[in-house]
Amino acid sequence: MKAMPDRTPELGLARALVETVVTVADDFDEDRHLGRVSQVCAELLDALAAGVMYTDAQDAVRIATSRRGERLARELLEAQHLGGPCIDCFGSGKPVGPVRLAARDAVARWPEFAARATAQGVDVALAVALRARGRVYGVLGVFAAEPKADSALGLAQALADVAAAGLHNQRAYTECRDLSRQLQAALSSRIRIEQAKGILAERWQTGTDAAFGAMRRYARRERLVMDTVAGMVLQGTLDDAMLQDGYGPSR
Template sequence: MRGRTSALKLAAVLMESVDTVCDDFDAERHLCRVSQNCAELLDALAVGVMYTDKSSTVRIAAGSRGAELARDLLENQHLGGPCLDSYGTGHAVPPVRLASADALARWPDFTGRARERGVGMTFAVPLRARDRVLGVLNVFSADPLSPLPAAGCPHESEDADALQVARALADAAAVGLHNHRAYTGYRDLSRQLQSALTSRVRIEQAKGMLAERWRTGLDDAFEALRRYARRHRLAMDTAANMVIDGSLDDTALRGGAPERLGQPDRPPSEAL
């Protein structure tokens, strides 16, 4: 990550990762794009995200670069791996060279599988929204299978830089997911409130029509409308619409025989 071009690319990617407040947002497509951007920025073999959806189902997203490899190694971590460690602790798993004895001891199955697929180094960072872990971004690199370098060597600095870039992308992706979920919640609440308000307006309109027609109070008109709705197991809004569109006559509202203008009587079970 050197130079002005790289910095501008990272800035653009971060902006893309948080731009999620829209109705056609798709979490898997979004995280596939985040994975692809990360793989390109770090020149990694593959990058994938293991995350949970709204129903807490574990899902996998991977960029087009090394998608099959990423999916294979993420699915292989059911017995242990950097993703599970990061998800469990809520902290990053720093770069680990898979030729090391530490990697083999920590994740024997995953390490063996990753080395067979040509992966020499891996690390993982959580997608955190405040105290909640929404998923984990896992990077797979073809770093040479060699011993860890001594402190201060170039590899150490490059690993730290790569980890910071991945952390920035994971944080941005987590903010994007959190913002979209909040947006969805507020949007749904707004629609519910609008529906309730519209329903209330129709009920008030029907009350006014009945009160004027019967030359009675609004309370008496409302009570007649409510009794009819309960008797026929209808929502108040439905009964109000019937009054407004003229399909419900006064006799039916007051408990008489005819149910609707121009329609035969029906048993309550058919009115559900």
């Protein structure tokens, strides 16, 4: 059976939410995720362009745009360094617009941005925050040639909410994954050190404390980490004379 096309904004929004909900993956790409959200927003609102200005995990400002009007979206987002609806929204966390950019208030508020946008046929702009768990991750900006229905702001906010949830979930997953790897590495290191201590203690017929002391002195002398020394012992690449270096194990 041929799939029925989406006939209402609600169906389009539901499809978009399903498509953007899966973000917990090792190959997740934030730019691609937010670019997709921007494209869906531009399509559903029939806007000239849409884009997201956000901060990445290193707090660097990045931009992701819709394929529709990609150059326009990037230009208008970058043009807001001196002021614009996206900057205002990011600072307050509250929606801005929809705003008629030719209106006196908009021209007075963002003269450079308003002039650049209207010169390229953009009459209306709105901005909504990507907010999750009390944190603003960025802003979704929408640029249109004509006024939109009253539901436009709510629809854009719904897309921004799912985009923010995706970023939050992915970053939380990444933090947990990295912590798990660090803990596993620390545990593996500890096991190798204990194994090396046991090997030396048995070979030297001494206590494990004496074996550990010899390994630690060698590590300090050669400026190596203990895990590296333990690995050398396990691999048999470190002979007793080098390891003891005149100290010898205490019996």
